[in-house]
Each structure stands twice: as structure tokens, then as C-alpha cells.
Amino acid sequence: MEYDVVVVGAGPAGCMTAKTCAERGLSVLLLEKDAEIGAPKRCAEGISMRGFERAGLEYNRRYIAQEIDGAVLWSPSGKSVVMQSEESRGYVLERKVFEKYLARDAIMAGAKVMMKASAVGLLKRDGEVGGVVVESMGEQEEVKAKIVIGADGVESKIGRMAGIKTLNVLKDYISGFQYEMAGVSNLDMRKIHLWFGNNIAPKGYLWVFPKGDEISNVGIGIPGTENEKKRAREYLDEFISEHPEFFANASPIEVNSGGVPVSGYIKESFVSDGLMLVGDAAQMVNPIHGGGMSTNLYAAQICGRVAAEAIGEGDTSKERLMQYEREWRETDGKRMEKLLKLRYFLENLSDEDFEYFADVLSGEDINNMQKGKTKFLLKMLVKKPKLLLYAKRFLSG
Ligand SMILES: Cc1cc2nc3c(=O)[nH]c(=O)nc-3n(C[C@H](O)[C@H](O)[C@H](O)COP(=O)(O)OP(=O)(O)OC[C@H]3O[C@@H](n4cnc5c(N)ncnc54)[C@H](O)[C@@H]3O)c2cc1C
Known part of the structure; x- marks a missing residue:
């Protein structure tokens, strides 16, 4: 041939x-x-x-x-920031x-x-x-x-x-574990939901991606180094059992797992x-x-x-x-x-940092930050000087 x-x-x-x-x-x-x-x-x-x-x-x-039509970012204590813009639309x-x-x-x-x-x-x-x-x-x-x-x-x-x-080295691979679940409730099903926190998903995040008809992908991704200490699946199972408001009537219909290379390329x-x-x-x-x-x-x-x-x-x-x-x-x-x-900057944030961000940042702020709108960033730093410390931490890499 x-x-x-x-x-x-x-x-x-x-x-x-x-x-x-x-x-x-x-x-x-x-x-x-x-x-x-x-x-x-x-x-x-x-x-x-x-x-x-x-x-x-x-x-x-x-x-x-x-x-x-958008994303909801959840802090460790359950505060939420809604992002809804052209950029956060998808399927x-x-x-x-x-x-x-x-x-x-x-x-x-x-x-x-x-x-x-x-x-x-x-x-x-x-x-x-x-x-x-x-x-x-x-x-x-x-x-x-x-x-x-x-x-x-x-x-x-x-x-x-x-x-x-x-x-790559182990820290440059994400260990992903996910249930496709039926019966997830009480979440806005037109948005993806992401939870952050060092006891929820250390150096990573946990997600609910809705698929319609009360079916959602419920998963977690953490670096391989964290997965060695405690399995991604265990974090996910704990989160599910601690949140009956979303999962009391939910059960898996499929189990998925896999690695993701996150070194950029x-x-x-x-x-x-x-x-x-x-x-x-x-x-x-x-x-x-x-x-x-x-x-x-x-x-x-x-x-x-x-x-x-x-x-x-x-x-x-x-x-x-x-x-x-x-x-x-x-x-x-x-x-x-x-x-x-x-990624390196976000991986080093503490739960207090996540709470602070949830208190001071709106979905639009996060969107503007993602786009690197510098004028906007300066305005925000003047209004919330504590953010300067984070900017310094980010710039010093
Ligand atoms: C838990 C988890 C959740 C994820 N969620 C998302 C998400 O929501 N959105 C997103 O964009 N990405 C997500 N990803 C990442 C995404 O799945 C991958 O980036 C994507 O699948 C990569 O596509 P690919 O075609 O490069 O490789 P793959 O999809 O892995 O395809 C490679 C193919 O090659 C075949 N193959 C391998 N070796 C051989 C061989 N020797 N001969 C013949 N065939 C071979 C395999 O069977 C496979 O079909 C997620 C990953 C994981 C693990």
C-alpha cells in the first residue's frame, strides 16, 4: 500500500x-x-x-x-462569580x-x-x-x-x-476523572460550572458540564503530582457526597478517565x-x-x-x-x-486568595483580565490596591 x-x-x-x-x-x-x-x-x-x-x-x-452561554466560577466556600459574554459562549x-x-x-x-x-x-x-x-x-x-x-x-x-x-515531568500532566451523570439538579444548565479550592481540586478544578435532559459531565482534573498523594476520583466522590443539593438524585451512567498534557506544547x-x-x-x-x-x-x-x-x-x-x-x-x-x-500563578493560590477574588471580581472583570485589557487593569488596581500584590506575584513568575 x-x-x-x-x-x-x-x-x-x-x-x-x-x-x-x-x-x-x-x-x-x-x-x-x-x-x-x-x-x-x-x-x-x-x-x-x-x-x-x-x-x-x-x-x-x-x-x-x-x-x-457562560460559566459560573465557585470559590471553596461556595461563593459564585458568573461570566456571561460572547467569549464564554460554547457547546x-x-x-x-x-x-x-x-x-x-x-x-x-x-x-x-x-x-x-x-x-x-x-x-x-x-x-x-x-x-x-x-x-x-x-x-x-x-x-x-x-x-x-x-x-x-x-x-x-x-x-x-x-x-x-x-x-514530560509528572506535574505537566493532569489526571482527569469524570462521571457522566443523570439527575444533577439545581444548577443553571446553560452554563458550565467550575469549582476551585485546595481541598476540592488541588492545583486544578472540578467541573459540571451540562449536556441537557438532566445529564451532565461531572469531573475533576488535578496535576499528576497531586494525584499521587490522593486520587482524583476520591476528591470527586467526596465533593459529590458533600453536595446533596446538586447530586442527591444523581447517579453515573458512564465513567471516563485520562491524562492531559499541560506543558503548552x-x-x-x-x-x-x-x-x-x-x-x-x-x-x-x-x-x-x-x-x-x-x-x-x-x-x-x-x-x-x-x-x-x-x-x-x-x-x-x-x-x-x-x-x-x-x-x-x-x-x-x-x-x-x-x-x-x-497556570503556574493560579496553581499557587490559597483558598483565601480564591475567596478574595470571588469577593472583589465580577465575571466581566475576569473576562477583561483574560483579554489583557491594560487600561481596565490599572483602574481595577487603583480601586482594589490589594490586587497589586497578586499582579506582582504574577509578574515575578
Ligand atoms: C477527563 C478529560 C476531560 C477533558 N475535557 C475536555 C473538554 O471538555 N474539552 C476539550 O477540548 N478537551 C478536553 N479534554 C482533552 C481532549 O479530550 C483532548 O485534547 C483531545 O481528545 C485530543 O485530541 P487528539 O485527536 O489529539 O487525540 P485523541 O482524541 O486522544 O485521539 C488519538 C487517537 O489515536 C488513536 N491511536 C493511538 N495510538 C495509535 C496507533 N498506534 N495506531 C492507530 N491509532 C492510534 C487512539 O485510539 C485515539 O483514537 C479532556 C481530557 C480528559 C482526559
Whole structure:
């Protein structure tokens, strides 16, 4: 078998990359090791409207479970700050269906999909990556390709096989644990809900993402280092039992867990001769909230376009493929750097700090801060001089 491009992994990043390549006339094979696209779900299924639209996607009632018009941030003692603005709009998806539609779009554009097909090795051609060894239904075969694209998620092996350093320290992985629950009540179901506090979710947060019809994703994400001391699941179970006002009549209908890389992105290069990494495989995840779909889908569009251009020019060297990496670093990459700094700052806040923020900040203030509106920040610092201490702490990194 021989293709222009082999994409390993049919998650959001792989499907979007395959579609982008196929639309540009390349022959594309998309490999998925599991028996079903979209399952098992390792996701709270939230995506911002901006991320959704930037991926060129349109409203589809078959995979949009709930429209979201804002977020509620909860302090450890239960004070709430409501954020409601254009930026906080989004969707909670039915991801098992969403991903199948992404794969469908790739197929409609001309890509071939192979299920229960695992890439277990890389082929070399004149020193460059030149294809993959695929294991499917107990048989192995070689598939040649001009470019191999590793979209094989957080546990990516393709990068490592190509000699790219993909492993982080434990603190740069979030341990995620979640129940999809029926019967959650007394929460505004058009908003996502996030709880902060060192006894609730140390250095992370706990969430309720509503999916409509009294069904919600109820989950927690904490750094791997904290998870070693006490499991994420234990924090979540405690929170659920301590909040009967929301969960007295709720029970799980699905259990999800998984790791999230929150280092921003692979700092060393995530391309090499004949090879590109995209999505969680390149650790392109928002380091503040651990959401990856928006950034992954965007990166996949750049990755697919550059792959097509490089193949068109007959140059699949690392140097040529670096155009993808440069475009990513200049756009979302820059944003990730800033967010990484904010993550370190937020991780060191005490419960008293969270209470203070809940007392003095409105949803609009937090929105303006996120956008880095400097005039507004100065005004706020004059009104609430104690915030200067936090600004200093943030700036000193
Ligand atoms: C608990 C939790 C909650 C989350 N909540 C959100 C959220 O609300 N919003 C959000 O945007 N993100 C969320 N994320 C992160 C999000 O799920 C990921 O960023 C996203 O799935 C990454 O997409 P991807 O395509 O890069 O990788 P994946 O979705 O992991 O897809 C990789 C695919 O590659 C396949 N694969 C792996 N190895 C091989 C191989 N050798 N051969 C063939 N196939 C292979 C896998 O089976 C898989 O299908 C959450 C993560 C967790 C763990």
C-alpha cells in the first residue's frame, strides 16, 4: 500500500488533518487502533464557540448536546462569580458522535479509514520517515507514505519512534476523572460550572458540564503530582457526597478517565524529516483548563495544509515541514506561553486568595483580565490596591 499521507489516530486532530489533506487532493490513509471512533470518551466535551467556528464547523443537532452561554466560577466556600459574554459562549458536544462526523468529513473529502489498525513501527526511506508498519486483525503490513502524521494522542508513540522527546515531568500532566451523570439538579444548565479550592481540586478544578435532559459531565482534573498523594476520583466522590443539593438524585451512567498534557506544547521540535505531530501528540492543550479540541482542530488545519504544500513541491524535509511549526508557534503557541505562566500563578493560590477574588471580581472583570485589557487593569488596581500584590506575584513568575 502506498499513500501521500498516513495519519495515525482518528481523534479530532487526526480526522481534521486527514480531511484537510484529502481536500487538497492528496491520497490519505487514516489509521485507528480502536474498534470505534469517538470511544472510549476521555473528555468533558466542552468547546468554545470560537474554537468550533475556527475549525469551520457548523451547528449540527446530532452532536451538539447543549448550548452554553457562560460559566459560573465557585470559590471553596461556595461563593459564585458568573461570566456571561460572547467569549464564554460554547457547546457541550456528544463527542462520540462528533468524532464520527469528523471522520465522515474526512471520508467525504476522499480519505480512507482503517479501523482496528495500529501503527506499530515507522519505515525509513533515505533517512526520512517513509511510512508505517500497521498491525490489524493479527496481521502486519507495510504502508509507504511521503509524510506520516502522528495524531495518536497523549500517549503518542509515533513521536518517540521518530526520536522526538515527548515525555514530560509528572506535574505537566493532569489526571482527569469524570462521571457522566443523570439527575444533577439545581444548577443553571446553560452554563458550565467550575469549582476551585485546595481541598476540592488541588492545583486544578472540578467541573459540571451540562449536556441537557438532566445529564451532565461531572469531573475533576488535578496535576499528576497531586494525584499521587490522593486520587482524583476520591476528591470527586467526596465533593459529590458533600453536595446533596446538586447530586442527591444523581447517579453515573458512564465513567471516563485520562491524562492531559499541560506543558503548552512540545518545546523542542514536533516535526522531523517526513513526520509531523499534531494535537495531544504534540501536547497542544490549553494549560489553564486542559481543553484540547479547539487548539488541536486549528493546528490540524495548518498541519494538513503545509503537508499538502510540501508534497506538491516534492520536499518533505524537516526544514520544509517547519513552516507548520512556525505558524503554530506564532499563533496559538504564543497564547499557550502566556497561559502557561497564568497556570503556574493560579496553581499557587490559597483558598483565601480564591475567596478574595470571588469577593472583589465580577465575571466581566475576569473576562477583561483574560483579554489583557491594560487600561481596565490599572483602574481595577487603583480601586482594589490589594490586587497589586497578586499582579506582582504574577509578574515575578
Ligand atoms: C477527563 C478529560 C476531560 C477533558 N475535557 C475536555 C473538554 O471538555 N474539552 C476539550 O477540548 N478537551 C478536553 N479534554 C482533552 C481532549 O479530550 C483532548 O485534547 C483531545 O481528545 C485530543 O485530541 P487528539 O485527536 O489529539 O487525540 P485523541 O482524541 O486522544 O485521539 C488519538 C487517537 O489515536 C488513536 N491511536 C493511538 N495510538 C495509535 C496507533 N498506534 N495506531 C492507530 N491509532 C492510534 C487512539 O485510539 C485515539 O483514537 C479532556 C481530557 C480528559 C482526559
